[in-house]
Amino acid sequence: MKNARMIWMVLLLMAGSLALVLAQDTPVDRVNVPLTDPSRPVMLKIGLVSGSITVKGAAMKEVIVEARVRASEDDEEKSERRGGLKLIPNNNTGLTVEEDDNVVSVGTAMRGGGSRTVDLTLRVPTNCSMHLSTVNDGNIEVENVNGDLEVNCTNGSVKLLGISGSAVAHALNEDLTATFVKINPQKSMSFSSLNGKIDVTLPSDLKANVYTKSDQGEIYSDFDLKVLTENIAPSPIVQANKGKKGKFRVSIERAVRATINGGGQELQFTNFNGDIYIRKGK
Structure with a gap:
């Protein structure tokens, strides 16, 4: 029994030491952002070239931003190209944060002609609208906010959970998932992707005009949709062809x-x- 306890203590110490080492290897830059008027809604603007964005809403009167440089997978390869010299990691996130009349703008600096991969984690007041975008090596996740969202993710997934308000969301190459608790009936919404699945859950009492289109996929719903048209009328286009007879092209x-x-x-x-x-929410 004593030996078993000793083994567990050693394992716990090793786990704690490993966590400490990892924390030291990837330091976090943290900024507490005071708001001009905490009683008013916030507008959050973030544009990344490389990295993930995670935002969670809570009952608070400031915005908290945390940035962490993601370890590069080709550090060893870079060392080999430099004659075996050890790469000294640059963990500076280049984090920039500005606040002006409750508009909070967040970004990261460029280096070496490109962008370091920096992951952002934010906590914001619940009443918060957003313009969020990232291009490479990252996903976008937003949870528990009330506001109007514009989200664009080129090579990652988009998850919007527990949202009240509206959204215009695009995930080019990955899945787009959204769950709405309540929606703003005065706002139009759009969800789009090229290579991913779109999965949206809406309140059961929703009243909406719906346009859906999937070239290579299927469309599913448990709402009682009244279908108005299945095929939009074709638009004939006559194309000139360098002296040859015009070609008649129909696209449906x-x-x-x-x-x-x-x-x-x-x-x-x-x-x-x-x-x-x-999907119909419960």
């Missing part, structure tokens, strides 16, 4: 227009290679 856009609960705000779902799921 396969789409579905429908209403939910009699119609209302405009919702658009467009995809190319993935399926579309429109």
Whole structure:
């Protein structure tokens, strides 16, 4: 029994030491951002070239930003190219934060003609609208906020969870998932992807006009959709061809227009290679 306890103590100490080493290897830059007027909603703006963005809403009166440089997978390769010299890591995130009249802008600096991969984690007041974008090596996740969201992720996934308000969201090459607790009936919404799945859950009492289109995928829903048209009318196009007879080209856009609960705000779902799921919340 004593030997077993000793083994567990050693394992715990080793785990703690490993966590400490990892924490030291990837330091975190943290900024507490005071707001001009904490009683008013916040606008958050973030644009990254490389990295993930995670935002969580909470009952608070400031914005907390944490930035961490992600370890590069080709550090060893770089060392080999430099005659075996050891690479001394540069963990400076280059974090920049500005606040002006409740508009908080966050970014990271460039280095070496490109961008370091920096992951951002933020906590914000619940009433917060956002413009978020990232291009490479990162996903975007937003949780528990009330506001209007514009989200664009080129090579990662998008997750919007527990959202009240509206969203215009695009995930080019990965999945897009969104769950709404409440929506703003005065705002149109759009969800799009090229190579990922679109999965959106909406309140059961939603009233909307819906446009859905997936070139290579299927469309599924447990709402009682009243389909208005299955195929938008073809648009003939006559094309000149260097002295030859004109060619008549017809393009039929396969789409579905429908209403939910009699119609209302405009919702658009467009995809190319993935399926579309429109779910009824419980």
